[in-house]
Amino acid sequence: MRIDVLTIFPEYLAPLELSLAGKAREKGLIDVRVHDLRQWAHDKHRTVDDTPYGGGAGMVMKPEPWGEAFDELGIEGATVVFTTPSGQPFTQAVARDLASRERIVFACGRYEGIDQRVLDEAATRAEVREISLGDYVLNGGEVAALAITEAVVRLVPGFMGNAESLVEESHEDGLLEYPVYTKPAAWRGHDVPPVLLSGDHGAIAAWRREQAVRRTAQRRPDLVHPSVPLEGVEIRPVQ
Numbered sequence: 001m002r003i004d005v006l007t008i009f010p011e012y013l014a015p016l017e018l019s020l021a022g023k024a025r026e027k028g029l030i031d032v033r034v035h036d037l038r039q040w041a042h043d044k045h046r047t048v049d050d051t052p053y054g055g056g057a058g059m060v061m062k063p064e065p066w067g068e069a070f071d072e073l074g075i076e077g078a079t080v081v082f083t084t085p086s087g088q089p090f091t092q093a094v095a096r097d098l099a100s101r102e103r104i105v106f107a108c109g110r111y112e113g114i115d116q117r118v119l120d121e122a123a124t125r126a127e128v129r130e131i132s133l134g135d136y137v138l139n140g141g142e143v144a145a146l147a148i149t150e151a152v153v154r155l156v157p158g159f160m161g162n163a164e165s166l167v168e169e170s171h172e173d174g175l176l177e178y179p180v181y182t183k184p185a186a187w188r189g190h191d192v193p194p195v196l197l198s199g200d201h202g203a204i205a206a207w208r209r210e211q212a213v214r215r216t217a218q219r220r221p222d223l224v225h226p227s228v229p230l231e232g233v234e235i236r237p238v239q
Ligand code: SAM
Pocket: 082, 083, 084, 085, 086, 107, 108, 109, 110, 111, 112, 113, 114, 131, 132, 133, 134, 135, 136, 137, 138, 139, 140, 141, 142, 144
């Protein structure tokens, strides 16, 4: 998978050079390229923003640098992800969907966002996705691009040493993960649930499933499918 990130703060993407991309790069699974949008701005100050038509506070990212960047990078055949609080909420299902793409181009907004025509024009040449990290406003799209990249890359086949650990994770089966424990069996007066020491794989699987359902019902009742039996589980939303 090739990932291009367009940003006016390329240094913000430095974590991609660390363990995640490093590991994936070593394995030849991903090719990450971070680009400074300002290289496609041609005035003395490399301006990428201007005042909004119609008035209002703040600045809007100009279309020309984005258009030139897309032309030079060639977005045809890629999925262009615009990070925006107005986008589709990012979930594990969206991550899994994106993990099947051969090429993702992230467009990281700043200021009050990107001129709408950039998205409209890109959509005539590529798949465009508008994705939100959550219902809050960040200063820029870089943190969202980092989070999305991390969630997507670990789903690329061959990235995780043990693919089974992916299957059991929170959100993969619509449930949050059950609590996990390691050695020692007793620690500061807290014991590991005896069933996990029993060696009875059926009982362990049943206990984990019950814990996952209970935890999901208590913390995220919105995630529980109506077909999941919830007898005896107290439902209270997380504050
Ligand atoms: N005026 C915009 C609005 O109200 O929707 C917010 C602009 S925000 C200050 C600047 C940039 O940060 C956005 O263009 C977007 O790229 C990014 N951003 C902010 N919040 C985000 C979120 N929740 N998810 C993804 N990107 C976000």
